[in-house]
Amino acid sequence: xxxVDSVTPAPAARxxxxxxxxxxxxxxxxxxxxxxxxxxxxxxxxxxxxxxxxYAGNLLDKMFPPNFSRWELLLGGLVExxxxxxxxxxxxxxxxxxxxxxxxxxxxxxxxxxxVRALIALCRTFHPVIIAILFVKSVGFxxxxxxxxxxxxxxxxxxxxxxxxxxxxxxxxxxxxxxTGASFVSVVLFAVMPQVFSRFLGFSTYQLDxxxxxxxxxxxxxxxxxxxxxxxxxxRFDYDFVAAxxxxxxxxxxxxxxxxxxxxxxxx
Amino acid sequence: MSSAQAFLEIKGLKKEYVSGNxxxxxxxxxxxxxxxxxxxxxxxxxxxxxxxxxxxLIEPTAxxxxxxxxxLCDARGGELRKLRRHVGMVFQEYNLVxxxxxxxxxxxGRLGYMSxxxxxxxxxxxxDINTAxxxxxxxxxSAHATQRADSLSGGQRQRxxxxxxxxxxxxxxLADEPTSSLDPKTAVEIMELLERFAQEKNIPAxxxxxxxTLARRFAKRMIGMAGGKVVYDGSPEGIxxxxxxxIYGGESWLA
Numbered sequence: 086x087x088x089v090d091s092v093t094p095a096p097a098a099r100x101x102x103x104x105x106x107x108x109x110x111x112x113x114x115x116x117x118x119x120x121x122x123x124x125x126x127x128x129x130x131x132x133x134x135x136x137x138x139x140y141a142g143n144l145l146d147k148m149f150p151p152n153f154s155r156w157e158l159l160l161g162g163l164v165e166x167x168x169x170x171x172x173x174x175x176x177x178x179x180x181x182x183x184x185x186x187x188x189x190x191x192x193x194x195x196x197x198x199x200x201v202r203a204l205i206a207l208c209r210t211f212h213p214v215i216i217a218i219l220f221v222k223s224v225g226f227x228x229x230x231x232x233x234x235x236x237x238x239x240x241x242x243x244x245x246x247x248x249x250x251x252x253x254x255x256x257x258x259x260x261x262x263x264x265t266g267a268s269f270v271s272v273v274l275f276a277v278m279p280q281v282f283s284r285f286l287g288f289s290t291y292q293l294d295x296x297x298x299x300x301x302x303x304x305x306x307x308x309x310x311x312x313x314x315x316x317x318x319x320x321r322f323d324y325d326f327v328a329a330x331x332x333x334x335x336x337x338x339x340x341x342x343x344x345x346x347x348x349x350x351x352x353x
Numbered sequence: 354m355s356s357a358q359a360f361l362e363i364k365g366l367k368k369e370y371v372s373g374n375x376x377x378x379x380x381x382x383x384x385x386x387x388x389x390x391x392x393x394x395x396x397x398x399x400x401x402x403x404x405x406x407x408x409x410l411i412e413p414t415a416x417x418x419x420x421x422x423x424x425l426c427d428a429r430g431g432e433l434r435k436l437r438r439h440v441g442m443v444f445q446e447y448n449l450v451x452x453x454x455x456x457x458x459x460x461x462g463r464l465g466y467m468s469x470x471x472x473x474x475x476x477x478x479x480x481d482i483n484t485a486x487x488x489x490x491x492x493x494x495s496a497h498a499t500q501r502a503d504s505l506s507g508g509q510r511q512r513x514x515x516x517x518x519x520x521x522x523x524x525x526x527l528a529d530e531p532t533s534s535l536d537p538k539t540a541v542e543i544m545e546l547l548e549r550f551a552q553e554k555n556i557p558a559x560x561x562x563x564x565x566t567l568a569r570r571f572a573k574r575m576i577g578m579a580g581g582k583v584v585y586d587g588s589p590e591g592i593x594x595x596x597x598x599x600i601y602g603g604e605s606w607l608a
Contacts, residue, residue: 257444257448258448258450261442263410263437264442265461265462265463265465266521267461267464268431274472275464276450279452280451280452283452
């Protein structure tokens with residue numbers, strides 16, 4: 086047997102299928118290098134982090150127990166936030182219905198859909214904080230600026246989703262309703278809406294949810310709602326009141342989640 | 354409608370999807386009699402295009418379609434919709450609005466008679482609602498009135514499709530391969546239904562159909578199309594193997 090083995094010629098070396106790809110390796114190394122550089126550039130060190138954590142502990146100490154003694158102020162802010170969210174969602178959804186329809190390329194010619202799509206994209210460009218600052222500067226402090234901010238944010242988000250949902254419908258159903266002699270509006274009502282309604286409802290409850298969240302934020306830049314109360318509590322170092330506000334915000338968001346789940350279950 | 358008056362008169366109808374490459378090369382058809390008129394011909398010869406030109410779901414390139422003393426090819430906007438509502442169409446894949454109920458689908462046949470404002474409020478007249486239920490009864494689906502359309506079988510859906518077309522109070526019915534997605538028994542039932550409504554309403558039903566035997570059985574007149582032209586127009590008895598060879602090409606399938 087040994088003799089036979091020695092006669093067999095050594096097999097030619099086959100390439101290892103898991104061979105190192107040097108190009109990818111270099112990219113990983115570059116990424117790691119940039120990370121290290123950034124940490125140094127920002128002066129992050131263990132020392133800085135541990136002192137920071139010490140302050141955080143201090144803050145937590147001052148936050149407990151939460152102080153609900155100024156509940157009237159808290160409730161006022163909460164109600165205003167809720168109103169901002171509901172009004173902005175309603176207006177945003179109604180406007181988005183039309184914009185979404187006009188932006189759908191399968192129902193509208195390019196002359197209409199392209200500019201509407203551009204408008205929607207513009208609404209999406211800026212973060213709500215930036216839009217809120219712009220509106221506070223242009224219409225003044227208060228709830229109106231917050232409402233306008235969230236309307237713009239809603240349009241940027243759901244008008245695009247509405248348009249995409251409409252672009253995915255079956256045109257056979259549309260053709261059949263057109264063939265009955267129905268006008269364009271009737272075709273939309275009876276052939277387009279039934280196909281997209283449940284998805285629209287899903288997008289809308291999601292947007293209401295998201296507007297509730299954002300309505301507590303716009304106040305920080307002076308656009309009304311609970312955010313304003315939160316910001317002034319921070320500035321006056323009333324950390325126990327801050328904790329109370331944060332708890333209320335958590336309750337508000339959970340309530341919003343509950344409502345949207347309920348709506349989705351009803352219209353399943 | 355007097356017998357001298359044609360239900361439909363198509364003159365020199367042409368359609369080019371791509372310029373210089375016509376799919377319909379000058380169609381002339383005059384329909385003066387009620388009942389089923391079968392259009393046969395191979396796939397891609399423009400049968401569907403012809404039907405969709407008649408109710409202008411597709412824009413004809415040239416020609417005239419005289420219907421109800423007006424030229425359908427010239428009609429625009431509101432005028433076109435008024436003519437269109439008298440043309441009932443039945444589709445190969447039924448094209449029901451799937452998320453609406455069966456009875457709602459039948460009622461959509463009345464949308465051509467309603468303002469958008471009434472349509473928005475779902476404000477159908479009591480008479481329309483009664484007619485819709487009678488039609489549903491006539492096609493044997495009363496028990497399914499409130500079910501969603503997508504819960505029905507193919508044959509049931511096509512019955513709803515026919516009820517919707519008849520709901521339009523049509524002066525002509527167009528049916529684009531109404532039986533191609535159905536089994537042979539259901540296909541016969543659907544043809545019987547079309548024949549019945551054409552008789553009751555005393556209107557013609559233009560039916561695109563692949564099945565020559567089925568066409569011969571129901572049609573009073575047959576139109577054979579090949580290469581975008583009418584190559585046979587006459588009685589079902591008069592159509593010979595030679596005609597079929599001309600229409601479909603080849604002969605092995607005739608055996």
